[in-house]
Amino acid sequence: MINLSKSIFNRMNEGYLQFKAIIESALDPNFIVDLEHIRTWTSMQSLIVVSAIDEHYDVLVSHEDLVAVDTLPELYGFVRQKLS
Amino acid sequence: MAVFSIPHVRMSGITAAVPGHIEANNGLSGFSPEELELLIRTTGIDTRRVAPSDVCASDLCYEAAVRLMEGLNWLPEEVDALVFVTQTPDYQLPGNSMLLQDRLGLSGNCLTLDIHQGCAGYVYGLSALAGLMSASGLKKGLLLVGDTITRLLDPLDKGTIPIFSDAGTATALVFDTGAAPLQFNLQTNGAKSDAIRMEGSGSRKQDGDAFMRMRGHDIFTFGLKEVAPNIEKLLAFSEVAAEEIDYFVLHQANMLLNESIRKKLRVPAEKVPYTLQSYGNTSCATVPLTLVETLARQEVAGNLQWILSGFGVGLSWGSVYAKTGKIWSCPVIEVHGAN
Numbered sequence: 312m313i314n315l316s317k318s319i320f321n322r323m324n325e326g327y328l329q330f331k332a333i334i335e336s337a338l339d340p341n342f343i344v345d346l347e348h349i350r351t352w353t354s355m356q357s358l359i360v361v362s363a364i365d366e367h368y369d370v371l372v373s374h375e376d377l378v379a380v381d382t383l384p385e386l387y388g389f390v391r392q393k394l395s
Numbered sequence: 396m397a398v399f400s401i402p403h404v405r406m407s408g409i410t411a412a413v414p415g416h417i418e419a420n421n422g423l424s425g426f427s428p429e430e431l432e433l434l435i436r437t438t439g440i441d442t443r444r445v446a447p448s449d450v451c452a453s454d455l456c457y458e459a460a461v462r463l464m465e466g467l468n469w470l471p472e473e474v475d476a477l478v479f480v481t482q483t484p485d486y487q488l489p490g491n492s493m494l495l496q497d498r499l500g501l502s503g504n505c506l507t508l509d510i511h512q513g514c515a516g517y518v519y520g521l522s523a524l525a526g527l528m529s530a531s532g533l534k535k536g537l538l539l540v541g542d543t544i545t546r547l548l549d550p551l552d553k554g555t556i557p558i559f560s561d562a563g564t565a566t567a568l569v570f571d572t573g574a575a576p577l578q579f580n581l582q583t584n585g586a587k588s589d590a591i592r593m594e595g596s597g598s599r600k601q602d603g604d605a606f607m608r609m610r611g612h613d614i615f616t617f618g619l620k621e622v623a624p625n626i627e628k629l630l631a632f633s634e635v636a637a638e639e640i641d642y643f644v645l646h647q648a649n650m651l652l653n654e655s656i657r658k659k660l661r662v663p664a665e666k667v668p669y670t671l672q673s674y675g676n677t678s679c680a681t682v683p684l685t686l687v688e689t690l691a692r693q694e695v696a697g698n699l700q701w702i703l704s705g706f707g708v709g710l711s712w713g714s715v716y717a718k719t720g721k722i723w724s725c726p727v728i729e730v731h732g733a734n
Contacts, residue, residue: 342433353430354554355437358615362655365619374612 330387337363347383364390397581397713398632404525405574408467408567408723411687412458412541413560413674414446415731420557434557439650443560443675446543447732452481453491453498455563456539458730460499463537463565466723471500475533480510480520480540480679482708483547495539506533513591514646514707515581516540516679518715521566521703522579528570538566542678547593549606558649560675564683567723580629581713582621590614591708614707618652622706623659626714629702633716637662639700640716642689646705647671647681668692679705690724697721 335346337359345351352360361372370393372386380386419442420435435441446455456479464471477499479492490509495501506527512519517540524536541563548555590613594603622645630637643662645653647670657667668689670681677684682703693699699719706712 339433342429353433354611355430355433358612358651359437361612361615362619362651366655366658371616371620373616374610377612 326391327384327387330390331383333363333367334360334383349377349381349383349386360386368394370394398579398628400576400578401522401525401529402576403570403572403574404528404568404577405571406566406717406719406722407569408463409564409683409686409690410459410463410466410725410728411562411564411680411684412455412462412728412730413444413562413677413684414450414455415729416445416447418443418445423557425551425553437649437651438558439653439669439671440557440675441672443545443557444562444677445545446561446730450543450561450730450732451485452483452541452543452561452563453479453485453494454732455543455561455730456481456491456541456565457495457498457563458728459541459563459565460495460537460539462725462728463567463723464499466725467567469535469567472502473535474499474501474505474537476506476508476524476527476536477501478508478510478520478524478527478536478538480512480516480538481542482511482513482516482678483543484509491539499537512711513542513678513709514648514676514681515705515709515711515713517564517682518579518703518705518713519581519711520679521568521577521715522581522713524568525577528568532570534570536568538568540564540566540683541680544607544678547596547607549608552606552608554611555607555609558676560677562674562677562680562684564680564687566683575718578629578633578716579713580625580632582625582711584617584621584710587613587617587710590617590710614648615652617710618648618706619655619659621712622656622704625706625712626660626702626704629714629716635700635716640666640702641699643667643702643704644682644685644689646707647674647676647685648707649676678707681705684727687724687727690722691726
């Protein structure tokens with residue numbers, strides 16, 4: 312049971328790290344203030360992220376979807392939910 | 396379903412005119428240097444053309460039309476129909492088409508029509524004029540498409556000022572039973588009409604906001620969702636493969652959105668021309684302006700297959716598949732006002 316949970320956690324963590332790397336690469340590290348906290352992104356950066364998520368996950372993130380989450384892990388959770 | 400074919404009409408020439416005054420995005424105030432760098436990189440817009448107060452869309456289209464008629468050796472009395480597409484007419488009434496009928500010296504027997512459309516306006520205008528000519532047999536038609544959209548912007552709005560620009564264009568259509576049909580796919584979603592709106596511009600809310608407002612995120616996701624499927628459906632209807640198309644001329648919204656659409660369509664970069672860098676988003680004029688620039692870069696003027704696609708205010712979007720022969724054109728004309 313413990314092993315199974317650990318395996319799911321590892322897979323989720325791997326998925327999140329991949330998601331984070333995609334977002335980080337799209338945003339360009341030179342312009343990132345605080346990657347994990349969505350409120351620190353400018354509107355232009357938000358659109359860059361929306362475009363990257365659409366390209367890599369085929370999920371469209373509306374303005375309402377984006378304001379409903381505060382952190383990058385929450386955004387990843389939203390994308391996963393859309394994919395399931 | 397507005398997927399249809401219009402026979403017996405072809406494009407024989409196209410010209411574009413822009414204001415001589417250039418504004419550079421790297422000189423914009425209210426942005427940090429980092430913000431400006433990201434903005435220019437993401438939008439793809441370095442410079443914009445801004446009309447002085449004495450130059451209207453009608454003036455830009457007039458200059459484009461005069462040059463076009465000279466180039467094609469058209470006499471004013473030969474023009475049977477004139478359609479003017481703009482959101483920035485000289486007056487609330489009468490429409491620009493009537494003003495230009497007189498100014499261009501066209502005959503009193505010329506049909507005129509005004510169409511209030513934005514970024515999808517070229518494709519919609521082309522469908523309207525080509526449809527009229529195809530059905531009636533009218534021989535020569537002028538499609539004038541232009542905006543001085545910068546007049547509608549709030550000078551403090553960081554979401555619109557770096558994007559929009561002014562231009563006017565003229566396209567010549569001729570009735571020709573040997574022409575390949577023009578194929579269209581036109582769509583509308585009025586439920587999202589508040590995504591780009593100028594509340595105080597009409598008779599509904601006379602004390603409303605006097606500037607054009609755009610919800611950038613909503614427009615962006617609209618473009619991501621709708622444009623590629625619209626083009627794919629048109630290609631299927633036209634029974635033509637994407638690989639056969641020489642150029643996909645997209646409305647010049649911004650580089651980030653247009654590149655996303657290009658990737659969705661799996662089209663190589665060299666088939667998607669841009670004029671964003673020098674001219675910005677000129678509203679309804681982006682597609683014909685980019686056509687002019689693309690024709691200027693063509694080393695061999697011959698048969699070409701095009702997808703032209705506009706999308707924006709309305710919300711409204713549409714594409715046309717055109718198989719063209721020789722199209723007369725000339726370099727983009729610069730117009731200088733007295734002010």
